[in-house]
Amino acid sequence: MSRQKVNTFFGQSVRNQDFFHRSHRNAKHNGHSSSFAIIAGPPRLKKPMTLKTALFALLLFGGAAGIFQLVDRTPLAPDHTFTSLNGEQISLRQLRGSPVLVTFWATDCASCLSEIPTLINWHHRFANRGLKIIAVAMYYDPPNRVLELTRERKLPYDVALDVDGSGAADFGNVNLTPTTFLIDSTGKLILHQIGMGDLVELEARISTL
Template structure:
């Protein structure tokens, strides 16, 4: 008798699995007539990070930060120039490898209408003194805004660092790069935009 009960239980379980996988419930009230992409969009949002606003082909969201030198800058101050917007931290090995390339590129191109802004993710770094030591050690001369409150990095989806954005002279994001770049890559990416 127990073999029969076990067989019946397995059969009912199997039918339940098939039913759940085949049965398609009617759409929820809030999702009627929406394509699947539209219905999913609401779950993309992470507090402080609007994925729909920060992507290629969209305007780069403006922000205001204080640089390591104490100067207040806004991304919109650089409208009219091409911008490499980079997110990094001192403890990040790929960031360390990328910085000499950033510096060389900056020296060769800052008077040609191209700006390099390297936003330090200060809220996850090892303190301002460590950042100053790093900057001195690597001889960095480009502006280094400090994301002390940890708001701009997530907004720009800098979840893996380095993360960089190429922004054209109209303030539009033309490319997102996750991982380190070298000078040739920076030159290629900035040559191909207006």
């Protein structure tokens, strides 16, 4: 290979022979054998990319990115069926077409109890617009205590038992209460909130569904 042969990459020159000889000398100086790996340098281009070519590539890949952005990656809610306190089977699949608020709670959770008046209010305000509220008692909550509190507070929305923990598992292994999920009418999970969070913001989201 000629010492003067030059690779050009976007206007920058690299003299391959100089690099080879310097690497060879360094290997000998460090006590290593003359065998060593040669890492490939920049690809050889006959001429630099023109402005026209660069603009075309930008438009091409930019258009492709725009197409991918149109794909909705919002996850679907799990296809779970809850069992209410009165034995009713509540299938999330069958509720498609209506927004659903699923909240995991426990009778010994102070924050959960604080949310109850707000949930009752939302039920009265949005039930006629199709909102379905399902309060899912955690697996460790005694069913008789859940039933007692439901009657005591006169909860107007559905209260379900998750005796085997399958509901919490399907929703990503819920272990903190309250944990709330808002599902739109197409069955997509559009909000996941742990703790009480911002109930005003949550209400605003519900009102738009």
